[in-house]
Amino acid sequence: MADRLVLSVDAMGGDHAPGVVVEGLQAFLKGRENVSFLLHGDESRLKPLLDAAPDLARLSDIRHTEDAIGMEDKPSQAVRKRTSSVRRASEAVKNGEAQASVSAGNTGALMAMSMMALRRMDGVYRPAMAALWPTLRGRIVVLDVGANLEADANQLLTYAIMGEAYARAIRGVKKPTIGILNVGSEEQKGHEEVRRAAELLKSSGLQLDYRGFVEGNDISEGTVDVVVTDGFSGNIALKTAEGTARLVAGFVKEALTSSVLAKAGAALASGGLRHLKERMDPSNVNGGVLLGLNGVSVKSHGGTDAKGFATAAGLATDLALSNFKDEVAASLARVRDMDATDASETAA
Amino acid sequence: MADRLVLSVDAMGGDHAPGVVVEGLQAFLKGRENVSFLLHGDESRLKPLLDAAPDLARLSDIRHTEDAIGMEDKPSQAVRKRTSSVRRASEAVKNGEAQASVSAGNTGALMAMSMMALRRMDGVYRPAMAALWPTLRGRIVVLDVGANLEADANQLLTYAIMGEAYARAIRGVKKPTIGILNVGSEEQKGHEEVRRAAELLKSSGLQLDYRGFVEGNDISEGTVDVVVTDGFSGNIALKTAEGTARLVAGFVKEALTSSVLAKAGAALASGGLRHLKERMDPSNVNGGVLLGLNGVSVKSHGGTDAKGFATAAGLATDLALSNFKDEVAASLARVRDMDATDASETAA
Numbered sequence: 001m002a003d004r005l006v007l008s009v010d011a012m013g014g015d016h017a018p019g020v021v022v023e024g025l026q027a028f029l030k031g032r033e034n035v036s037f038l039l040h041g042d043e044s045r046l047k048p049l050l051d052a053a054p055d056l057a058r059l060s061d062i063r064h065t066e067d068a069i070g071m072e073d074k075p076s077q078a079v080r081k082r083t084s085s086v087r088r089a090s091e092a093v094k095n096g097e098a099q100a101s102v103s104a105g106n107t108g109a110l111m112a113m114s115m116m117a118l119r120r121m122d123g124v125y126r127p128a129m130a131a132l133w134p135t136l137r138g139r140i141v142v143l144d145v146g147a148n149l150e151a152d153a154n155q156l157l158t159y160a161i162m163g164e165a166y167a168r169a170i171r172g173v174k175k176p177t178i179g180i181l182n183v184g185s186e187e188q189k190g191h192e193e194v195r196r197a198a199e200l201l202k203s204s205g206l207q208l209d210y211r212g213f214v215e216g217n218d219i220s221e222g223t224v225d226v227v228v229t230d231g232f233s234g235n236i237a238l239k240t241a242e243g244t245a246r247l248v249a250g251f252v253k254e255a256l257t258s259s260v261l262a263k264a265g266a267a268l269a270s271g272g273l274r275h276l277k278e279r280m281d282p283s284n285v286n287g288g289v290l291l292g293l294n295g296v297s298v299k300s301h302g303g304t305d306a307k308g309f310a311t312a313a314g315l316a317t318d319l320a321l322s323n324f325k326d327e328v329a330a331s332l333a334r335v336r337d338m339d340a341t342d343a344s345e346t347a348a
Numbered sequence: 349m350a351d352r353l354v355l356s357v358d359a360m361g362g363d364h365a366p367g368v369v370v371e372g373l374q375a376f377l378k379g380r381e382n383v384s385f386l387l388h389g390d391e392s393r394l395k396p397l398l399d400a401a402p403d404l405a406r407l408s409d410i411r412h413t414e415d416a417i418g419m420e421d422k423p424s425q426a427v428r429k430r431t432s433s434v435r436r437a438s439e440a441v442k443n444g445e446a447q448a449s450v451s452a453g454n455t456g457a458l459m460a461m462s463m464m465a466l467r468r469m470d471g472v473y474r475p476a477m478a479a480l481w482p483t484l485r486g487r488i489v490v491l492d493v494g495a496n497l498e499a500d501a502n503q504l505l506t507y508a509i510m511g512e513a514y515a516r517a518i519r520g521v522k523k524p525t526i527g528i529l530n531v532g533s534e535e536q537k538g539h540e541e542v543r544r545a546a547e548l549l550k551s552s553g554l555q556l557d558y559r560g561f562v563e564g565n566d567i568s569e570g571t572v573d574v575v576v577t578d579g580f581s582g583n584i585a586l587k588t589a590e591g592t593a594r595l596v597a598g599f600v601k602e603a604l605t606s607s608v609l610a611k612a613g614a615a616l617a618s619g620g621l622r623h624l625k626e627r628m629d630p631s632n633v634n635g636g637v638l639l640g641l642n643g644v645s646v647k648s649h650g651g652t653d654a655k656g657f658a659t660a661a662g663l664a665t666d667l668a669l670s671n672f673k674d675e676v677a678a679s680l681a682r683v684r685d686m687d688a689t690d691a692s693e694t695a696a
Contacts (some may be wrong), residue, residue: 238564245596249596269614
């Protein structure tokens with residue numbers, strides 16, 4: 001396996017595991033070469049699934065674990081289970097057996113396990129979950145979308161630094177623009193943490209292209225390349241956008257089936273509409289990455305389908321092949337030589 | 349004017365005032381009877397606009413005020429301007445000259461002025477801004493969408509009580525269901541305030557139909573009739589949904605103009621698509637109401653067009669004609685006789 005990239009998979013995490021996980025990896029395999037898998041989970045359930053998927057089985061090692069962590073388990077409960085599949089998935093990255101991990105399990109447990117196994121990068125108090133958000137101007141980076149409920153000004157500054165480096169590595173934008181999510185774009189708006197974070201970003205001397213506060217509508221408009229927010233607001237924004245997209249898709253469907261004429265029109269326009277459907281499919285944007293760890297850890301939506309899990313696996317692989325960790329580490333190192341550092345490290 | 353409903357209008361608030369305000373009222377007038385207007389603002393700018401709109405002019409009194417409050421002014425600056433149009437608009441409701449007010453001005457100033465002029469209802473610590481949110485199951489009530497940045501558990505409880513009464517009065521639902529917005533539906537999720545608010549709602553003995561935590565996607569899915577959240581998250585959710593709807597509308601447009609065939613299909617389906625466009629038009633859902641005041645105060649989007657301002661004016665009028673204030677007051681009174689009251693009043 002030396003020349004292969006190895007993906008470490010939590011095969012038991014998520015609402016429809018392990019079935020969806022195995023199906024997702026099969027879908028992911030198509031068109032990929034030089035990837036193999038460590039599947040962490042219940043062997044008695046994984047073996048029959050792999051027996052039915054010989055192409056995947058050939059590239060997979062099952063690593064049996066007894067305990068699975070439920071979607072409702074607290075991180076503190078999860079940490080006590082020494083042999084959970086999510087923990088083993090992270091540990092395989094830590095000990096160099098794999099180059100990236102992916103899990104559809106519960107965010108809190110994944111966060112706790114990833115931090116324990118992979119450790120935080122220097123200068124990071126709490127890792128953040130970054131999403132790639134579709135906009136009219138291509139995908140942008142939004143973080144934190146749910147790793148931490150709250151974030152103080154220093155954490156928000158760290159998110160900005162990590163998100164900017166991530167956007168640079170992934171999107172190829174040379175100097176990504178940054179905004180802080182707020183309830184208005186005026187400087188005096190918002191609670192203390194966002195206003196202090198804005199001050200830190202402006203005064204940090206980091207040469208970041210900080211553009212000020214942005215509002216909820218600016219996310220999908222792609223006003224900036226990186227939107228920084230706390231995990232509570234970020235998670236609500238992300239899920240609200242998912243729900244709204246589904247609502248509008250329902251409206252479109254109704255409009256195009258409302259009459260014989262509309263149906264005929266939809267049939268004629270079917271090429272464009274198929275492309276639209278593909279664009280709107282949440283499976284195509286599945287996968288958030290935990291930024292700030294010494295290793296690649298990707299979180300899939302817990303309720304995802306096989307196609308969505310394949311997308312998350314693809315993201316993990318792409319990240320393992322990219323230089324994003326170096327970009328993030330270099331940016332964090334730059335902070336440590338600067339004024340902003342003191343404040344940042346006090347918080348840590 | 350005795351038999352007429354009088355609408356008190358902040359003619360200077362919003363990005364495109366007073367032009368859009370006057371145009372909006374003209375649009376609003378169509379199909380309405382027995383409504384007249386007090387227009388608070390700069391007479392030298394309003395007079396020529398009304399001269400060009402004789403139907404509206406006949407039903408309007410201009411109340412000249414010198415000072416306008418900018419979209420960037422802080423509430424504390426706004427309060428110092430004794431003669432602002434937004435202040436006068438609220439005062440006219442207070443002194444009984446009008447039955448409702450509408451403003452597209454800055455939220456903070458509107459909130460401060462409305463509280464000063466109209467006073468809070470008994471049992472309300474801070475009024476909340478409620479939006480009517482389109483879902484696949486009809487409109488639901490979401491609050492707070494931006495009146496207050498933060499809300500403690502007692503405030504969230506009060507929002508639930510007011511939102512429920514509002515949904516009952518406006519939507520005609522006998523026993524509206526309630527959810528608290530959170531990052532997961534499991535009971536142990538979220539920060540302390542939402543978990544405490546959930547406990548209060550469950551134990552309040554108020555006989556509210558509380559359904560637990562809901563997530564961002566539940567809003568547009570219409571899982572519950574009333575979604576309760578703090579003003580920071582609520583505002584971000586609302587604007588994120590607006591941005592997402594616009595993004596998807598852009599995708600639809602691209603899909604239906606992507607080829608000659610698609611264009612032909614769109615032409616055939618134009619009836620259904622016109623209905624879709626109407627449904628997606630943010631002007632049709634414009635207007636948030638400040639709940640918890642002794643009077644009707646409606647906030648229009650600051651950047652709205654004339655059609656959107658007409659929608660907000662319509663909402664203000666409908667609310668003035670409804671029994672929503674009595675419903676809210678009755679629910680609040682019921683709380684005061686109960687266990688939950690003590691906690692709630694401590695906060696006040």
